[in-house]
Amino acid sequence: MTTLNGVALAGRAGHWDVALEGARIAALTPSEAKGGGLLLPCFADAHVHLDKTFTAARVPARPQSLHEAIALMAGDKPNWTAEDLRSRAARGLRRAFANGTKAMRSHVDWTEAGVPEALPVLRGLAEEWRGSVELQLATLTPLDAFAEFGETIAQEIAGTGAVLGAFVYRNDAIPEKLRAVFDLAEKHDLMLDFHVDEGLDPEAQGLDAILDETEARGMTGRVLVGHCCALSVRPEGAVTDLLGRAGEAGMALCTLPTTNAFLQDATPGRTPRLRGLAPIHEARAAGMPVMLASDNVCDPFYPQGDYDLFDVYRTAVLSGHLSPADWLASVTETPAQWLGHDVALAPGAPADFIHIAVSSLDDALNRPRAARTVWRGGAPIPETSGDFA
Structure with a gap:
C-alpha cells in the first residue's frame, strides 16, 4: 500500500x-x-479539435476574425492525409494525457457529403487510447449543410457513442433548419453539441432557437452549447431570460476562453475592447452546467496552447474574475459527468x-x-x- x-x-x-x-x-x-x-x-476537456491541431505553422498568416481562420484552415485541408491526421491528433492526445486529462470530446469537421478522412482516424485513436484518455467524437457541420447530408451523418454515428454537432451563426431560417437537426437527434438517439453565436453581433441569436427546440422536446441533459460570444453584447434582460430558461431546460454551456480571446475584436494595431466571454457566472447561477475547455490548440483559430486544462483554467480565473475553488469543477467533475465519466x-x-x-x-x-x-x-x-x- x-x-x-x-x-x-x-x-x-x-x-x-x-x-x-x-x-x-x-x-x-x-x-x-x-x-x-x-x-x-x-481533467476532462469537453471541446477540442484534434483534426485541426498543430497546423498553425503551415498557414500563411494570422487571422483577424473567425471567418478568416476558417478560410486559412480550409487552405490547409489538402494536407489532411490519414497519416498527417493521425500524427497530429496522437500528439495532442499525448500532450493531454501528460497534463492530466482523462476524458475528452473532439469535434470532427464534416463539411462535404462523404465521410471525412479524420473520422476513421480518430475512431482508431479512441480505441488505442481507451483507458488513458477516453475520447468521444462529435461531428461538426455547417447548419446549412444538414439538408444535403445530415441523414448520412446521423446514420454513420448512430450507436457509436458519438455526438451530432452543428455550427450556427447568422444563418437564414435558423429555426426551421434546427428543427431538422433535432429531428435527426431524436430519430437516432444522439446527443447534440453546437458551436453557436461565435461572434460579437447582438443579432446573432442562434442560441434562442436551440433553446426553443430543447424546451419543446424535453431534451434535458442532451444539448451542449459552446462559445455563445454574442451573449456578451446582448441586452442584460434578454440574457437573463435566456439563461434562466436554459437552466430549467437542462442545457449546458462550454466556454472557450483562449480561442475566443484570440479571435474576438481583433484589429491590427488596436487594443481589443471586447473579449467574447460568455456570461458564465450568470449561466451557472441559472442552473446550467458550465465547463471550460481547450478548444483549438496550435492551429489558425488559436496558435498557442498545449492541451493543458490547468492553463485554460488559470486564464479563465483571470479573464472571468472566477473564485478559484468555486470553479475548479468546470475543468474536472462537471465536464467529466457530461461526457459520461467520474x-x-x-x-x-x-x-x-x-x-x-x-x-x-x-x-x-x-x-x-x-x-x-x-x-x-x-x-x-x-x-x-x-x-x-
Missing part, C-alpha cells in the same frame, strides 16, 4: 492522508501532517489524480512552474509521456 501524507485536496478543508491500494484509492483520512502538496482530480477523488475510486508541489489551489495558480505529477492507476506516469518534441 502507498500513502501520500499531509496533502491538500481541492474542495476539502484541512490536510489528508491518501492511501492507495493497487490502482484504487483505499482511504482518505484527515491528517495532522502538512506539506504533502495538492491533489486535483484528473473523476472525483473518493475511497474506492481509481487512483487517478494530479499532484502539484504547492500548498493550496491558490498557490498552484500563483506558481505555474511548480512541479506537477500525473498519477494513473496508482502510480506516476513517465515524465516523457507527453512527447514534447
Whole structure:
C-alpha cells in the first residue's frame, strides 16, 4: 500500500492522508501532517479539435476574425492525409494525457457529403487510447449543410457513442433548419453539441432557437452549447431570460476562453475592447452546467496552447474574475459527468489524480512552474509521456 501524507485536496478543508491500494484509492483520512502538496482530480476537456491541431505553422498568416481562420484552415485541408491526421491528433492526445486529462470530446469537421478522412482516424485513436484518455467524437457541420447530408451523418454515428454537432451563426431560417437537426437527434438517439453565436453581433441569436427546440422536446441533459460570444453584447434582460430558461431546460454551456480571446475584436494595431466571454457566472447561477475547455490548440483559430486544462483554467480565473475553488469543477467533475465519466477523488475510486508541489489551489495558480505529477492507476506516469518534441 502507498500513502501520500499531509496533502491538500481541492474542495476539502484541512490536510489528508491518501492511501492507495493497487490502482484504487483505499482511504482518505484527515491528517495532522502538512506539506504533502495538492491533489486535483484528473481533467476532462469537453471541446477540442484534434483534426485541426498543430497546423498553425503551415498557414500563411494570422487571422483577424473567425471567418478568416476558417478560410486559412480550409487552405490547409489538402494536407489532411490519414497519416498527417493521425500524427497530429496522437500528439495532442499525448500532450493531454501528460497534463492530466482523462476524458475528452473532439469535434470532427464534416463539411462535404462523404465521410471525412479524420473520422476513421480518430475512431482508431479512441480505441488505442481507451483507458488513458477516453475520447468521444462529435461531428461538426455547417447548419446549412444538414439538408444535403445530415441523414448520412446521423446514420454513420448512430450507436457509436458519438455526438451530432452543428455550427450556427447568422444563418437564414435558423429555426426551421434546427428543427431538422433535432429531428435527426431524436430519430437516432444522439446527443447534440453546437458551436453557436461565435461572434460579437447582438443579432446573432442562434442560441434562442436551440433553446426553443430543447424546451419543446424535453431534451434535458442532451444539448451542449459552446462559445455563445454574442451573449456578451446582448441586452442584460434578454440574457437573463435566456439563461434562466436554459437552466430549467437542462442545457449546458462550454466556454472557450483562449480561442475566443484570440479571435474576438481583433484589429491590427488596436487594443481589443471586447473579449467574447460568455456570461458564465450568470449561466451557472441559472442552473446550467458550465465547463471550460481547450478548444483549438496550435492551429489558425488559436496558435498557442498545449492541451493543458490547468492553463485554460488559470486564464479563465483571470479573464472571468472566477473564485478559484468555486470553479475548479468546470475543468474536472462537471465536464467529466457530461461526457459520461467520474473523476472525483473518493475511497474506492481509481487512483487517478494530479499532484502539484504547492500548498493550496491558490498557490498552484500563483506558481505555474511548480512541479506537477500525473498519477494513473496508482502510480506516476513517465515524465516523457507527453512527447514534447
